[in-house]
Amino acid sequence: xxxxxxxxxxxxxxxxxxxxxxxxxxxxxxxxxxxxxxxxxxxxxxxxxxxxxxxxxxxxxxxxxxxxxxxxxxxxxxxxxxxxxxxxxxxxxxxxxxxxxxxxxxxxxxxxxxxxxxxxxxxxxxxxxxxxxxxxxxxxxxxxxxxxxxxxxxxxxxxxxxxxxxxxxxxxxxxxxxxxxxxxxxxxxxxxxxxxxxxxxxxxxxxxxxxxxxxxxxxxxxxxxxxxxxxxxxxxxxxxxxxxxxxxxxxxxxxxxxxxxxxxxxxxxxxxxxxxxxxxxxxxxxxxxxxxxxxxxxxxxxxxxxxxxxxxxxxxxxxxxxxxxxxxxxxxxxxxxxxxxxxxxxxxxxxxxxxxxxxxxxxxxxxxxxxxxxxxxxxxxxxxxxxxxxxxxxxxxxxxxxxxxxxxxxxxxxxxxxxxxxxxxxxxxxxxxxxxxxxxxxxxxxxxxxxxxxxxxxxxxxxxxxxxxxxxxxxxxx
Amino acid sequence: xxxxxxxxxxxxxxxxxxxxxxxxxxxxxxxxxxxxxxxxxxxxxxxxxxxxxxxxxxxxxxxxxxxxxxxxxxxxxxxxxxxxxxxxxxxxxxxxxxxxxxxxxxxxxxxxxxxxxxxxxxxxxxxxxxxxxxxxxxxxxxxxxxxxxxxxxxxxxxxxxxxxxxxxxxxxxxxxxxxxxxxxxxxxxxxxxxxxxxxxxxxxxxxxxxxxxxxxxxxxxxxxxxxxxxxxxxxxxxxxxxxxxxxxxxxxxxxxxxxxxxxxxxxxxxxxxxxxxxxxxxxxxxxxxxxxxxxxxxxxxxxxxxxxxxxxxxxxxxxxxxxxxxxxxxxxxxxxxxxxxxxxxxxxxxxxxxxxxxxxxxxx
Numbered sequence: 001x002x003x004x005x006x007x008x009x010x011x012x013x014x015x016x017x018x019x020x021x022x023x024x025x026x027x028x029x030x031x032x033x034x035x036x037x038x039x040x041x042x043x044x045x046x047x048x049x050x051x052x053x054x055x056x057x058x059x060x061x062x063x064x065x066x067x068x069x070x071x072x073x074x075x076x077x078x079x080x081x082x083x084x085x086x087x088x089x090x091x092x093x094x095x096x097x098x099x100x101x102x103x104x105x106x107x108x109x110x111x112x113x114x115x116x117x118x119x120x121x122x123x124x125x126x127x128x129x130x131x132x133x134x135x136x137x138x139x140x141x142x143x144x145x146x147x148x149x150x151x152x153x154x155x156x157x158x159x160x161x162x163x164x165x166x167x168x169x170x171x172x173x174x175x176x177x178x179x180x181x182x183x184x185x186x187x188x189x190x191x192x193x194x195x196x197x198x199x200x201x202x203x204x205x206x207x208x209x210x211x212x213x214x215x216x217x218x219x220x221x222x223x224x225x226x227x228x229x230x231x232x233x234x235x236x237x238x239x240x241x242x243x244x245x246x247x248x249x250x251x252x253x254x255x256x257x258x259x260x261x262x263x264x265x266x267x268x269x270x271x272x273x274x275x276x277x278x279x280x281x282x283x284x285x286x287x288x289x290x291x292x293x294x295x296x297x298x299x300x301x302x303x304x305x306x307x308x309x310x311x312x313x314x315x316x317x318x319x320x321x322x323x324x325x326x327x328x329x330x331x332x333x334x335x336x337x338x339x340x341x342x343x344x345x346x347x348x349x350x351x352x353x354x355x356x357x358x359x360x361x362x363x364x365x366x367x368x369x370x371x372x373x374x375x376x377x378x379x380x381x382x383x384x385x386x387x388x389x390x391x392x393x394x395x396x397x398x399x400x401x402x403x404x405x406x407x408x409x410x411x412x413x414x415x416x417x418x419x420x421x422x423x424x425x426x427x428x429x430x431x432x433x434x435x436x437x438x439x440x441x442x443x444x445x446x447x448x449x450x451x452x453x454x455x456x457x458x459x460x461x462x463x464x465x466x467x468x469x470x471x472x473x474x475x476x477x478x
Numbered sequence: 479x480x481x482x483x484x485x486x487x488x489x490x491x492x493x494x495x496x497x498x499x500x501x502x503x504x505x506x507x508x509x510x511x512x513x514x515x516x517x518x519x520x521x522x523x524x525x526x527x528x529x530x531x532x533x534x535x536x537x538x539x540x541x542x543x544x545x546x547x548x549x550x551x552x553x554x555x556x557x558x559x560x561x562x563x564x565x566x567x568x569x570x571x572x573x574x575x576x577x578x579x580x581x582x583x584x585x586x587x588x589x590x591x592x593x594x595x596x597x598x599x600x601x602x603x604x605x606x607x608x609x610x611x612x613x614x615x616x617x618x619x620x621x622x623x624x625x626x627x628x629x630x631x632x633x634x635x636x637x638x639x640x641x642x643x644x645x646x647x648x649x650x651x652x653x654x655x656x657x658x659x660x661x662x663x664x665x666x667x668x669x670x671x672x673x674x675x676x677x678x679x680x681x682x683x684x685x686x687x688x689x690x691x692x693x694x695x696x697x698x699x700x701x702x703x704x705x706x707x708x709x710x711x712x713x714x715x716x717x718x719x720x721x722x723x724x725x726x727x728x729x730x731x732x733x734x735x736x737x738x739x740x741x742x743x744x745x746x747x748x749x750x751x752x753x754x755x756x757x758x759x760x761x762x763x764x765x766x767x768x769x770x771x772x773x774x775x776x777x778x779x780x781x782x783x784x785x786x787x788x789x790x791x792x793x794x795x796x797x798x799x800x801x802x803x804x805x806x807x808x809x810x811x812x813x814x815x816x817x818x819x820x821x822x823x824x825x826x827x828x829x830x831x832x833x834x835x836x837x838x839x840x841x842x
Contacts, residue, residue: 015718016716016717016718016721016756016757017716017717017718035718037716037718037719037722038687039687039719039722039723039726039727040718040722040726042687042691043691043694043722043726043727046691046694046695223652226652227652227656239650242650243650243652247653
């Protein structure tokens with residue numbers, strides 16, 4: 001059994017309180033996760049400058065080399081994990097065991113994280129718009145066009161309260177390290193594996209240990225991270241989003257309500273985009289905020305819903321180590337049951353039809369002794385105002401909504417990833433102007449196909465640095 | 479028989495005698511409270527004749543704390559104490575009618591007994607106190623103030639309304655809760671800076687943490703503020719929290735001791751700190767006035783084995799209050815008697831696992 005200690009500025013700290021982490025299906029104990037306290041986090045954060053100081057002692061170019069080496073180690077090597085060590089395959093097996101995510105998806109998410117780490121130079125170049133490393137290191141300097149710019153770090157460490165749902169989210173915080181910002185991580189109670197493994201890869205690649213602290217623990221730990229870090233990110237439901245809305249110190253990541261939109265000019269050819277729609281809904285077991293939870297079109301919606309239902313309806317849960325396993329288990333007791341009840345209730349409304357039922361050969365909810373599964377569900381909605389038209393659940397669930405194109409942008413509301421299939425110039429401009437869409441794809445891009453050179457829910461550079469005025473000479477007379 | 483066994487046997491004998499005496503008091507027509515005299519009519523046994531020792535208390539149905547909601551409060555006053563000035567202390571009450579306990583002098587007696595367990599080195603007699611926690615309808619302020627006076631000091635108080643904090647947290651207004659906490663800490667810092675010879679304190683764990691952090695931010699510390707001894711309580715006082723306090727937050731010059739209790743029971747003391755315990759916190763009830771049992775989750779009349787986990791069952795037997803077995807909302811492990819407290823203790827207290835997910839703990 002793995003003993004996973006707290007990491008305080010890279011040093012292991014054995015807590016007196018440990019949480020047993022069990023296999024989602026068998027209940028077998030897998031690890032003992034040492035628990036930090038809010039007081040411990042707050043005390044450490046008073047010394048957080050030392051994390052940044054340690055990173056600033058290493059040039060950014062060197063940190064990028066470390067990222068690239070760490071990417072390879074994270075993906076390929078046996079790395080320490082608490083009191084033991086893990087090969088990549090063992091890592092996937094354990095991550096699957098505690099999260100319910102099939103092993104093939106754990107491996108896919110590893111590749112995703114490794115990709116971002118391995119391409120950190122390109123990521124940083126894109127997110128900083130080509131800012132020379134020297135300017136970020138010094139805090140100011142002249143760009144090649146002769147303009148003085150200054151970037152001031154808003155925090156010595158980047159705090160984060162990380163989720164359990166998908167290991168792919170860790171791509172979001174990785175760029176902090178080469179920008180010489182330390183990490184104060186509260187990992188998920190089931191998906192602590194990735195933060196620890198990436199941290200160990202970083203250390204093995206030569207990153208100063210002081211740069212990273214990892215504090216597994218309860219709500220008081222999350223609270224301390226959120227209140228005492230000058231910049232922090234948190235993942236959660238709509239309540240969490242509402243709670244932190246407008247707080248400039250907090251980057252909140254909630255439901256995505258991501259969508260595929262078919263313009264009137266292409267909707268008659270909807271079959272050409274069936275694979276794109278299915279993959280957008282189904283990839284990663286529909287667990288991500290970037291999975292499409294809505295498909296919007298002005299016509300053919302029932303046929304579209306039926307075609308997706310034919311593809312997804314028969315999908316059944318398979319053992320997590322089956323390479324074809326495509327559905328993740330719900331490990332929180334009652335969660336799947338509650339969602340299932342909500343969907344059933346929504347389907348009672350006029351204008352709402354479940355399209356998958358006839359292809360499923362069984363109930364949507366599959367209850368097991370220690371976990372539950374929800375099988376893919378496709379809903380047809382006759383309009384945007386009916387229940388379930390704008391809903392997101394953490395499994396392959398999609399509402400296919402009939403809506404006139406001229407009402408679509410307003411009706412889709414907040415949308416993390418919007419893939420618009422259209423060549424209509426006027427509609428494209430309207431989409432470009434729509435502030436309720438965060439990541440906009442115009443063209444055949446699956447909602448889950450993120451380009452990591454693009455910002456995600458705000459640019460992390462703008463969050464961790466302040467572009468402020470700096471002068472070392474008087475301006476030209478005027 | 480070992481010395482500890484002798485002490486334990488003597489304590490058990492005292493408890494049996496105390497139990498008999500209290501049942502006679504609470505169920506006798508001339509001295510009992512209207513509540514218990516009425517209740518006795520519903521029993522199939524006669525408490526006056528059939529309760530002769532502590533174990534006989536199992537003949538009573540479990541005390542339901544819901545009985546404490548609503549009035550008239552006077553039904554709890556034993557006839558033998560009629561006419562004495564009475565207090566009412568409340569517990570809960572964020573929503574709905576709070577549970578009320580009538581008190582005459584118990585809070586003084588409980589804290590005087592507790593005072594005997596405090597080391598004078600860290601809680602100097604004559605020194606002044608700071609009470610940083612809820613007052614209002616709670617007994618804490620009056621009890622701590624009495625403790626300070628009993629030890630020859632004066633108590634400075636800063637108020638906190640936990641019901642308001644619970645409301646803020648339930649509405650997700652975290653920043654407002656933080657602002658309120660800062661408002662409380664501002665007052666504590668001001669008092670500590672005013673040269674009042676404050677050397678002892680009661681603080682809730684959350685407020686102790688907040689005060690210590692504030693002082694660190696100000697370039698000083700709890701120790702430098704003059705405080706030598708602190709007692710704090712609640713299920714948040716975990717071994718790890720204790721360790722963080724001793725090793726990092728407070729330093730070696732400040733003594734901190736855990737307590738466990740509530741308005742119904744009084745105050746259970748922590749076993750004196752011993753490095754060999756590795757920060758394990760063990761509480762002992764102030765027997766014979768109150769008793770803690772650790773009982774099976776499925777049979778509340780069955781005590782678990784030593785080291786085994788069970789739910790906390792409380793008994794209170796004072797002239798003012800009789801509680802023959804109340805199921806507390808906590809669980810923990812049964813501990814063996816200690817020379818200083820030769821009766822069963824409990825360690826690892828934490829919210830009862832069936833309630834833990836729905837209970838808001840540690841708001842103040």
